[in-house]
Amino acid sequence: MTAVIVHACLRDGHGGSPTTVVVDEDVPPAAAPGTSHTVWVGAGPALRFFTATGELPACGHGTVAALAVLGPGEYTLRAGGRTFGGRAWADGELVAAAFDPGPVTLREPGPAEVAPVLAALGVGPGPAVVASVGRARLLVPVATRAELFALAPDRAALRAATDAAGLLGCYVYCEPASDGRAAARMFAPSIGVPEDIANANSTACLAAARRGSVTVDMGDALGEPATITATFDNGRIEVGGACRT
Template sequence: MIVVRACLRDGTGGSPTTVTRTFELGPTSHTVWIGPGPELRFFTSTGELPACGHGTIAALAVLGPGEYEVRAGGRTFRGRAWTSGDLTAAAFDPGAVTLRSPSSAEAGSVLAALGLPGSAADLAVASVGRERLLVPVGTREELAALVPDQAALRTACDAAGLLGCYVYSRPDGAGRAAARMFAPSIGVPEDIANANSTFCLAAALGTPVTVDMGDALGEPATIHADLREVSGYCR
């Protein structure tokens, strides 16, 4: 068992992720099991997940430099890892993103739990295995000020069948944004890093993005997503 800090920002922070080959839960919020193949399985304290982006990045970093055909969540996809100075970088193809507009009821209940104004027209439901709501805000300051009602957010997400909600600041001219991922329905009030949702954002915007996460938790993380793969640095 090893704890990998996935999706570092400038060599620091990142999401502590347990990677194991012995099928046991680790001390962090997310555990990734590497089986033969390699096959990956992902767990939080509340159960198994069909996919976990930063967990996949962490697992590829443990597998080491090279190209891989990885199986997880019922699909096979490509992943790769390489060294970058004293860090390991990893990238993978999260698969096809499906997008739809949320209903007014879905949007209204989630926005109310977040304490945000807005309407369904501003939002998108995105999935690379499980649906999550993408919610834009104007600035990083607005994002940082969010204090969601976690109980109400879990109720709203459970009712809509959502994994959670990914709230992001609109990207600047260089394609850089910030985001916070709230997923109380899977026992994670806030994710330090969420690579699959960042890939969903790139697909929704139709352009590559680099997203900073984790600042509200004191663990700065950064994820890059283009329209083919998502990547991050690990230690």
């Protein structure tokens, strides 16, 4: 068995989301201690994802971390009942990786569905969207980075609201600044992650909602800067970032 910690989706070589990657053909159904997410890489390669609360059907930054451990090359991956492409390549002293997150479904939430979630976030009414790739999450826009960084959700109320709505969590974002980079925070109490340092699948959902490529900064509120890039080309999305093991 090989076990490493990968800092996934670095920003300028720093920060990133610490993710445990375990390479072993025998996959025990448990999360490793010390990081919020664990990725088990079996033969195939097949991927399985875990947090402290159980198994996930998909994990974007976990897939990026697994590709970084597999090393430069192109791969056909299996996870969550689907087969998809991923690739990794050398990026100076780092390894960059990207993958196809699969089709993204989008829908407008009903008022009763979204109101308790926005109240728990401390965000006023706005054009929120339910996006799904593996599991549904709410995409919530705010006007500025200052408003984004000032958020202090009621964690218990947010978990209750997201559980009631069948949501993985909430991806709160602001539009790109003059440098072309957006910013976001992902709150996922329903899977035992009060705030995610980097969330690649939600960034892929944002690219689908905007119908355009995005580069998103995350993790600043946690002191772990992270950056994810999602490219959108004729409906096809590829999402990834740079890693250090």
